[in-house]
Amino acid sequence: MTALLEAEGLVRVYQTRTGLFGRAIPVRAVNGVSLSVRPGETLGIVGESGSGKSTLGRMLLGVDPAEAGTVRFEGEAMPVFGTPAWRRLRARMQMVHQDPLGALDRRLTIARQIREPLDIHDIGPRAGRDGRVATLMEQVGLRPDQAGRYPHELSGGQRQRVVIARALASEPALLVCDEPVSALDVSIQAQVVNLLADLQAEKGLGMVFISHDLKVVRNIAERVAVMYLGEIVEEGPVDAVFGAPQHPYTRALVSSVPEPGRRLDGRQILKGEPPNPAARPAGCAFHPRCPHAEPRCAATAPALRPSAPSRRAACHLLPAAQKIAA
Numbered sequence: 001m002t003a004l005l006e007a008e009g010l011v012r013v014y015q016t017r018t019g020l021f022g023r024a025i026p027v028r029a030v031n032g033v034s035l036s037v038r039p040g041e042t043l044g045i046v047g048e049s050g051s052g053k054s055t056l057g058r059m060l061l062g063v064d065p066a067e068a069g070t071v072r073f074e075g076e077a078m079p080v081f082g083t084p085a086w087r088r089l090r091a092r093m094q095m096v097h098q099d100p101l102g103a104l105d106r107r108l109t110i111a112r113q114i115r116e117p118l119d120i121h122d123i124g125p126r127a128g129r130d131g132r133v134a135t136l137m138e139q140v141g142l143r144p145d146q147a148g149r150y151p152h153e154l155s156g157g158q159r160q161r162v163v164i165a166r167a168l169a170s171e172p173a174l175l176v177c178d179e180p181v182s183a184l185d186v187s188i189q190a191q192v193v194n195l196l197a198d199l200q201a202e203k204g205l206g207m208v209f210i211s212h213d214l215k216v217v218r219n220i221a222e223r224v225a226v227m228y229l230g231e232i233v234e235e236g237p238v239d240a241v242f243g244a245p246q247h248p249y250t251r252a253l254v255s256s257v258p259e260p261g262r263r264l265d266g267r268q269i270l271k272g273e274p275p276n277p278a279a280r281p282a283g284c285a286f287h288p289r290c291p292h293a294e295p296r297c298a299a300t301a302p303a304l305r306p307s308a309p310s311r312r313a314a315c316h317l318l319p320a321a322q323k324i325a326a
């Protein structure tokens with residue numbers, strides 16, 4: 001089946017001013033990422049903050065420009081951000097952010113905001129749009145009497161439901177969710193994740209689900225990509241990757257998730273500095289923190305390559321792909 005979304009060799013470089021003299025330093029936020037999402041599939045993207053997840057999410061929608069690499073959506077090259085061609089495509093790909101209040105207009109009722117994409121993209125007959133808004137509200141679990149409310153009159157969870165309803169209004173094929181529940185109360189995070197999972201299954205949406213929360217990703221995603229300093233270091237089916245991680249970084253991430261019954265001293269704590277894209281180590285970017293680092297790790301970057309059926313990983317210590325295939 002053709003991919004819904006296909007990214008090849010994506011690179012994003014920012015200029016940041018740091019240091020005593022405020023010199024501009026190029027920072028590689030995303031460093032050669034390739035991935036694909038099939039129609040109706042959920043790909044999780046995990047990694048610590050600073051790993052480039054959010055930048056990658058924006059690049060997948062063409063919002064952040066790529067210095068190098070390509071994105072193809074439904075078989076076509078992503079048009080340049082802001083052009084009429086990009087705006088037309090925008091109806092087919094939507095984003096849900098961490099902060100629903102920031103994503104909503106405080107001065108407009110929620111019904112107006114859910115309706116907005118229908119008007120912008122001129123979707124369906126005008127006369128039917130209020131009815132469509134009512135259906136969308138029902139689908140995300142909002143009550144009809146909330147239609148005339150303003151964002152500040154709703155709870156955080158309800159506001160995120162409004163954002164989701166608005167994202168679904170234009171019947172997208174792809175939804176990119178960037179930490180969609182991490183700003184919400186823990187008690188309602190599961191509700192919103194379940195809502196996204198239900199809507200994804202019901203509408204056959206392709207979804208990219210970005211989160212630092214491994215448990216949430218394990219619940220919602222079929223495949224997962226693990227990012228470290230702008231690169232995918234491991235990728236594969238979510239149960240395989242989290243159940244038997246191959247990359248030392250994934251192993252450390254997985255073992256840092258508290259589990260009832262597992263003693264703290266059994267955990268492999270990530271040592272060293274958290275990843276800083278402005279000071280990227282040579283060779284394998286993870287080598288200063290890796291418990292298995294060898295001299296060659298500081299010299300040569302390992303390629304992301306097939307490491308098991310349907311899996312890829314980037315580590316010198318993994319057996320060669322030929323051996324796995326045999």
Ligand code: SF4
Pocket residue numbers: 247248249284285286287288290291292293294297302314315316317
């Ligand atoms: Fe660790 Fe070397 Fe593998 Fe990098 S390549 S993860 S430093 S063992």
Ligand code: MG
Pocket residue numbers: 053054179
């Ligand atoms: Mg982020």
